[in-house]
Amino acid sequence: MLEDEFDKPYFKALQNFVCDEYRSASIFPKREDVFKAFNATPFSKVKVVILGQDPYHGAGQANGLCFSVNADVKLPPSLRNIFKEIESDLGKNSLDGNLERWAAQGVFLLNATLTVREGEAGSHQRKGWENFTDAAIGALSKKSEGTVYLLWGNSAQKKGALISPDKNLILRSVHPSPLSVYRGFAGCRHFSKANDYLIANNKNPIDW
Numbered sequence: 001m002l003e004d005e006f007d008k009p010y011f012k013a014l015q016n017f018v019c020d021e022y023r024s025a026s027i028f029p030k031r032e033d034v035f036k037a038f039n040a041t042p043f044s045k046v047k048v049v050i051l052g053q054d055p056y057h058g059a060g061q062a063n064g065l066c067f068s069v070n071a072d073v074k075l076p077p078s079l080r081n082i083f084k085e086i087e088s089d090l091g092k093n094s095l096d097g098n099l100e101r102w103a104a105q106g107v108f109l110l111n112a113t114l115t116v117r118e119g120e121a122g123s124h125q126r127k128g129w130e131n132f133t134d135a136a137i138g139a140l141s142k143k144s145e146g147t148v149y150l151l152w153g154n155s156a157q158k159k160g161a162l163i164s165p166d167k168n169l170i171l172r173s174v175h176p177s178p179l180s181v182y183r184g185f186a187g188c189r190h191f192s193k194a195n196d197y198l199i200a201n202n203k204n205p206i207d208w
Contacts, residue, residue, distance in 0.1 A: 001043055001139045005132055014128030018115055026118035028055050029062040036064025037110045040103035043140055047106035047203055048148045048194055051137075051156035054125070057116045065109035068099035081176040081185065086208050089189045094208075105206050110136065112155055138162045146201035148194040152176055152185065169197045 005011055018034075021027050029036070052066025056076060061069050067079050075083070075097045083094040095101070103109055112133050117123040137159050140147070145167040151157045153175030160170055173188045174180040195205035 001143065002132070002135055005135050008131075010128045010131050014132070017127050018124070021115070021117065021124070026059075028057060028059075028116055028118060029064045033062070033064030034114050037066070037103070037108060038136075040065065040100060041106060041108045043143065045106045046108045046140060046144060046147060047198055048102075048150065048206060049108045049110065049137070049140065050150045051152070051159055052109070052111040053153065053155045054113050054116045054121055055111055057119055057121050057123075059118060062116070063098070065099050065103055066111045068109060069097040071096040071098045073097055077178045078176045081178070081181045085176070085186060085188065086191050088187070089191045090208060092208060102206065102208070105204075107206060108140070112159070134159065134162060141168065144168070146198075146203065148197055150190050150194065153180070169194070 018027075022031060050066060055062035055064075055066075056069065058076075061073055061076060063070050067082060069076065069079065079097055086092055086094060099107070099109055110133060113122075113125050113127075113129040114133070115124045115129070141163045147168045149160070149163055149168060149170045151160050151170060151172045156175075157172055160172070163170055171188070171190045171193060173190065174184040176185045191206075191208045195208075198205050
C-alpha cells in the first residue's frame, strides 16, 4: 500500500539522512525495529490505531512501537499513565511495558517520526518521516472501515484530517504525559469506548 512512497524524492532524502545518522550518532530504535509497527500489525489486521510522536530517546527504551518499551525496562511516565487509565476504565492491571501483545491483536502503534537521536527529542522531525506516516494513515483510512483512532495530543490530532470520520471512530484527548494527563486523558475511557465500537462492528475487542 505504501510502495510508491519509497521512490519519492522526500523518502530518498530521508533514507540518506537516517543512514548518515546511524553511522555518526546513537539513534533509536535499533535499525531492525524502525518499521516494527508495520511488521507487527499488517494493514489488513488493523482494528485500532494509536499515534505517538517520537520514539523514546533514552537508552534502551524505544522498541519500534509507540509508547512501548521492552518488558525489562522501567515504565516511562506516559505509559504508566496509559496503564492507570486502563485500570480505572476496565479494572485490568497491565503485565509489562511491551505492547507487542496489543500489536498482535490489531493495534497499530505508529509514531509520527520513526527515529530519534539519543537524548534529543524531536531531532528527526521535519526530515520526511511525517510525510511517510501521513501516507500510511491516509492509505489506511481509504481502505478500512470500522477502525478506531486514538489521537492523544496535538501532534496526533493533526493527523485526524487524514481520517474519514463517517467510516471510523475518532477519539481525541490530551497527551498522557504528566504535563497534561489531568487535563482530559485521565477518565477519557478510550479503551472501553474502543472495545464497545469494535463489538458493535462485529470485531473482537482488544484485551488491553
